Amino acid sequence: MIPVEAESPILFFDGVCGFCDRTVNVLQRIDTNRKLKFSPLQGETAARLLPAGMTTKLQSVWLRETDGRLTSRSTAAVRALWHIGGCWKFVAALLWVIPWPLRDLGYRLIAAVRYRLFGKRDTCRLPTPADLEQMLP
16 A cells, blocks of 8 residues: 555645645645645644654745655745646746745745734644545644
């Protein structure tokens, strides 16, 4: 049996961040072919699959490709859209044209104010029954 983390790219996100939670909800809704898996940085999957210290870097999302490569910040977000495919692949291509330092600047600006704008929860999100196939602990 192939481990679930080898089958799909995994997007690791801050599980207590309101903005991150909303973003994951949107990505799950547009990922009709269920290409991505999601896991909070505070979870056991992140602790097992990410290098030591990465789970404390809550100002960044991480995308773990099926071959184990890691990308972060805006590159991870663009690659996630690319994996979803369809018209989102076109959106990802448009975003990819923007030089990564500029993309990451925008990412860091949002990351710096996300708790103030969208709130911070006391605990990670609880997946709904519909989310279970894409959510990893």
